[in-house]
Amino acid sequence: GAGVSQTPSNKVTEKGKYVELRCDPISGHTALYWYRQSLGQGPEFLIYFQGTGAADDSGLPNDRFFAVRPEGSVSTLKIQRTERGDSAVYLCASSPGQGEGYTFGSGTRLTVV
Amino acid sequence: SQQGEEDPQALSIQEGENATMNCSYKTSINNLQWYRQNSGRGLVHLILIRSNEREKHSGRLRVTLDTSKKSSSLLITASRAADTASYFCATSEGGGNKLTFGTGTQLKVEL
Numbered sequence: 001g002a003g004v005s006q007t008p009s010n011k012v013t014e015k016g017k018y019v020e021l022r023c024d025p026i027s028g029h030t031a032l033y034w035y036r037q038s039l040g041q042g043p044e045f046l047i048y049f050q051g052t053g054a055a056d057d058s059g060l061p062n063d064r065f066f067a068v069r070p071e072g073s074v075s076t077l078k079i080q081r082t083e084r085g086d087s088a089v090y091l092c093a094s095s096p097g098q099g100e101g102y103t104f105g106s107g108t109r110l111t112v113v
Numbered sequence: 114s115q116q117g118e119e120d121p122q123a124l125s126i127q128e129g130e131n132a133t134m135n136c137s138y139k140t141s142i143n144n145l146q147w148y149r150q151n152s153g154r155g156l157v158h159l160i161l162i163r164s165n166e167r168e169k170h171s172g173r174l175r176v177t178l179d180t181s182k183k184s185s186s187l188l189i190t191a192s193r194a195a196d197t198a199s200y201f202c203a204t205s206e207g208g209g210n211k212l213t214f215g216t217g218t219q220l221k222v223e224l
Contacts, residue, residue, distance in 0.1 A: 004155075033211070033212075035214075041216065041217075042201050043156070045211055048210065091156070097210070099143065099144060099205070100210070101146055101158035104156045106154045107154045107155055
């Protein structure tokens with residue numbers, strides 16, 4: 001596609017529920033990244049895919065967070081047993097490869113009530 | 114964790130003036146990038162400067178990099194109201210392409 005697409009744009013869920021956030025990167029971009037941003041802060045790294053595999057998942061805060069990219073294109077970030085502290089904007093980005101700038105999606109605003 | 118710290122945290126200027134934002138970081142880097150963010154959603158890539166470069170220009174943007182001081186600056190010349198946004202520096206280090214973002218500078222350009 002023309003840009004990075006993230007769905008949904010907004011998600012409100014109850015504490016304890018499971019959520020899935022989707023990211024559709026730019027066609028042909030091999031690298032895909034997930035970040036989380038809280039109000040007034042810079043984006044915080046979660047996980048980075050090179051192709052289908054997670055090249056670096058050191059930013060995932062705990063085992064409630066998981067992400068997949070089964071065909072090397074679309075990625076899904078999955079959060080189990082959501083907590084109020086998970087509320088944030090979840091940003092996805094893609095890039096053609098190493099040493100290149102990122103193209104970000106518009107983000108998913110997750111609110112856990 | 115945040116690698117970079119931008120300075121100042123907030124900056125308010127008049128249209129037509131120049132805006133300078135600074136970024137300091139802690140470790141050796143492959144490259145440093147600047148991004149703009151409007152209204153808390155997607156970030157837009159502005160410019161990338163590699164560790165062996167000292168200065169780079171793109172339109173009204175000028176970026177400098179001093180690896181000995183582990184610092185970078187972003188200069189926006191002849192600012193416009195549309196430049197109002199948050200600006201973030203981000204560094205790439207090690208063998209991967211992961212970026213670590215700073216805390217951002219909120220720029221307000223007033224008419």
